[in-house]
Amino acid sequence: MKAMLFSDLITARNSFPALLGITVFVAAFIAVGSGMTVAAVGCMAAMVPFMYLFSIAAYDEWNGWERFRLTLPLSRRQVAYGRYASMLVVTACALAFSLAIGLLIGAVAQALPAGVVPESLSLDEAGLPVLATAGMAAALVVLLTSAVTLPLVMRFGMTSGTRLVPVVLVLAVAAGMVLLGGESTLDVDELLASAGPSMAMAVAAVVALALYGASALLAARLYEQREL
């Protein structure tokens, strides 16, 4: 799995500077435009791994790389788990990066004379806990989306797999609405309010990681059956 993890990171590493540059530009635009550092942090934490996910899956289909990779000393299971691991690493690094940039935006906003940029950008308005919560929430959304996307991409390839992603996501959301909006005894809003933001975030992280892990098991099985 380690070899596959490195393979993915080596494949993507030359694209990271451009990817991060685009992300910072977009984040700065959002921060100044909306006057919210927290929005910029969430955007960065989600943008980087999403762009990574679709880039790395697209490279698989170029020049027969995916087929050639199977000639390396890697099992299909290792390929699948390595891909999940690399996605997790990139998501974690993007979260750290987005927090660092968020803090930098806040510090710069604080240092600038009043009126140059919205005061809401300063760290007084959005400190580390708020930024971290926004970044974490974005990262969890990334993991959940990846948990849906990766098995489909692993089974059908990038081109066909991504066509199915919206269908599965819509069905999942619809199923969720039916389950939670029906006569369920579980009041999610009340539960979240009583647990507090930290506990809610921790529970969400555990649930997202559990689903991500289950998705990895499914993707490995699907990838083993795929004809390449």
Add this chain to the structure above:
Amino acid sequence: MERLIRAEGLAKRYDGFALEGLSLTVPAGTVVGLIGSNGSGKTTTLKAILGMTALDAGTVELLGCDPHAPGADLVAIKRRIGVVLDTCAFPVTMRVRDVGDLGKAAYRCWDPTEFERLCERFGLTPKKPVKGLSRGMGMKLSLAFALAHRPDLLVLDEATAGLDPLARDEVLDLLRGFMEEEGHAILMSTHITTDLEKIADEVVCIDEGRLAFSAPKDAICDDAGIARCRTADLERLASSGAFAAGSLRALPRGMAVDVLVPDRFACARALPDVAVDRASIEDYMTIMLKGEAL
């Protein structure tokens, strides 16, 4: 002699194509060339041998193990194999040095010095991006990658395609160097049959998923011949008693008929007035696939 590959009765069925009952062996110390027309099943055969595609029937023994057996340690087997496919498959975002880093991550016995030496020999600078490589340079990079972990077996799928004659000779020299070490073997699929004339020991031809012929290269290029016959010579040749029934194959060429004979010297003795040329692998394959048995 140790066999690095032994495939028996390989069968694989896709929509519109079937590999049926194919068998081949690659003993240590030999170069086996796999030839056949486009879509004949060469790549499917290589994939089946490497355990990359599930078989419908047949058995494979690759470096002493069955790659298709449940629980087979395919990873350990693949550490001893270098593979070059028909394109430079590395992601376009990589540079030459990244390919070296990939090798380091993937292979325990990766030799970075050997990789650098080969890259230098091929004129591949570390900063060169993969997307900027010509097809020939890409194939050289693939070959450097395949050799730098010191494999026992090389499996090459059209590895010399797209290379100019000088580069092809350079690659063949490299392959000869690889074969100098005891216990090594090469299985190479190619359309450039002249490369096989320079390096192969055995030639295996596949046609429409079936084995068309398998013969030592010397039997094709040294012993066999093409008799340039007139129609009237055919009867004389067939009834000369020099050849067993069904061992000759004839292919009409305009007013004349080319006859593939398994022993050109015997043919020359039987019909001294008929010209008999050496057979190239391409001639041999063409007449075997298109000709009719006499």
